[in-house]
Amino acid sequence: MTYIAPAGTPISLRDLSSSARRAAHGADPAQELSAVLARIAATSRCWPVSSGRAALTLILQAMHAGRRDRDVVVVPAYTCFSVPASVARAGLRVQVCDVDPRTLGLDPAALERLDFGRVLAVLSANLYGLPNSLPELEEIARVQGVFMIDDAAQALGATIAGRPAGSFGDAGLFSFDKGKIISTIQGGAIVARDGEVAAELDRQMPTLSGPRFLESVALSAKLAAYAAFLRPGLYGFISRMPFLGLGRNDFEMRFPITRLGRFQSAMALTLVSRLRELNERRRINASRLATELAAIPGIRIPAVSSGAEPVFARYPICAPDRPRRDLLVRRLNEAGIGASRSYESAILDHAAIASILVDVQPCPGAREIAATLLTIPTHAYCPPDFGARVSEIIRKEAA
Numbered sequence: 001m002t003y004i005a006p007a008g009t010p011i012s013l014r015d016l017s018s019s020a021r022r023a024a025h026g027a028d029p030a031q032e033l034s035a036v037l038a039r040i041a042a043t044s045r046c047w048p049v050s051s052g053r054a055a056l057t058l059i060l061q062a063m064h065a066g067r068r069d070r071d072v073v074v075v076p077a078y079t080c081f082s083v084p085a086s087v088a089r090a091g092l093r094v095q096v097c098d099v100d101p102r103t104l105g106l107d108p109a110a111l112e113r114l115d116f117g118r119v120l121a122v123l124s125a126n127l128y129g130l131p132n133s134l135p136e137l138e139e140i141a142r143v144q145g146v147f148m149i150d151d152a153a154q155a156l157g158a159t160i161a162g163r164p165a166g167s168f169g170d171a172g173l174f175s176f177d178k179g180k181i182i183s184t185i186q187g188g189a190i191v192a193r194d195g196e197v198a199a200e201l202d203r204q205m206p207t208l209s210g211p212r213f214l215e216s217v218a219l220s221a222k223l224a225a226y227a228a229f230l231r232p233g234l235y236g237f238i239s240r241m242p243f244l245g246l247g248r249n250d251f252e253m254r255f256p257i258t259r260l261g262r263f264q265s266a267m268a269l270t271l272v273s274r275l276r277e278l279n280e281r282r283r284i285n286a287s288r289l290a291t292e293l294a295a296i297p298g299i300r301i302p303a304v305s306s307g308a309e310p311v312f313a314r315y316p317i318c319a320p321d322r323p324r325r326d327l328l329v330r331r332l333n334e335a336g337i338g339a340s341r342s343y344e345s346a347i348l349d350h351a352a353i354a355s356i357l358v359d360v361q362p363c364p365g366a367r368e369i370a371a372t373l374l375t376i377p378t379h380a381y382c383p384p385d386f387g388a389r390v391s392e393i394i395r396k397e398a399a
């Protein structure tokens with residue numbers, strides 16, 4: 001049976017070979033990548049680095065350098081576990097803020113109730129490529145006199161109020177990990193306008209080393225394997241190759257913080273040149289799913305923030321309760337569709353993260369999402385009858 005991977009960027013042999021050629025000859029592709037991403041993010045500056053986690057850690061360190069008296073980062077209570085891992089890696093602590101289960105984004109009312117006394121920065125999430133209420137979050141951070149980080153790890157190319165996700169607040173980040181909008185297996189970038197944070201990053205970045213040679217070779221080999229086996233029919237095979245780390249979701253503080261290597265940079269550049277087309281396919285697949293799923297009782301589709309153009313890294317839906325969510329994920333996977341539960345708990349319920357939390361607030365919204373959310377693939381390998389196949393299974397099991 002063919003299996004539709006949970007997420008993926010189609011990469012051809014031609015993409016691989018042209019990227020390898022670009023990496024081997026001439027100017028550093030990281031510089032060109034930096035210019036292209038800064039243009040997409042409508043910021044003046046961009047620094048490609050080894051991962052989204054590395055980007056977030058470096059941003060936090062730059063912010064902390066100017067405000068040593070503040071050591072708390074406000075993080076959505078439901079987001080990727082790499083976020084608190086980066087906060088911990090920067091030597092800072094996490095204050096969770098509840099999310100609104102209707103939008104999956106930070107709940108502005110809950111944010112305004114927090115004590116900002118020790119807060120250094122507030123972070124968005126833009127999960128699955130749906131922009132949060134970024135203008136509102138930016139305004140709250142400004143009024144409170146704290147930094148805002150626009151985490152667009154999953155939202156490269158999304159916009160709200162005509163501005164790109166990643167460009168709000170004082171600095172933003174993108175990720176090129178597996179399952180993001182574009183993938184070079186690992187990789188990421190910081191974006192920022194000129195200002196206090198950019199000036200500090202300019203001081204820090206020259207001290208950052210490049211990737212180790214063997215690490216680059218290993219990543220390139222993984223990328224080639226990933227590209228080849230992402231096709232439906234072959235994914236079942238790579239999903240059993242543990243070295244690729246597909247589905248990695250751990251709270252892990254040890255990760256490399258380096259510049260992005262030449263081959264990864266060249267690959268990111270190749271994929272970014274196809275960003276519009278890749279995201280357009282995702283939007284079409286998402287709108288097919290929306291049409292099919294809208295009428296199914298018991299299923300709730302998270303609302304898109306007003307004025308937002310999402311990119312749908314995946315398609316999120318909420319089941320009536322945890323047992324039915326788990327059943328739907330199982331049935332969809334049995335039918336060859338890479339549905340997943342996304343993050344298995346709210347940040348505050350992850351045992352390893354508890355030690356870096358301060359002033360834990362009740363977060364019923366985040367817990368509700370952790371219990372009921374499932375996500376459906378949207379990538380270009382989804383066949384045309386995909387929406388109908390998904391909705392048939394969901395209609396049968398959700399009621």
Ligand SMILES: *Cc1c(COP(=O)(O)O)cnc(C)c1O
Pocket residue numbers: 051052053054079080082083125127151153154174175176177186187188
């Ligand atoms: C993936 C992700 C990150 C971290 O990016 P990596 O490249 O995997 O380190 C940070 N924030 C969010 C919301 C993410 O989804």
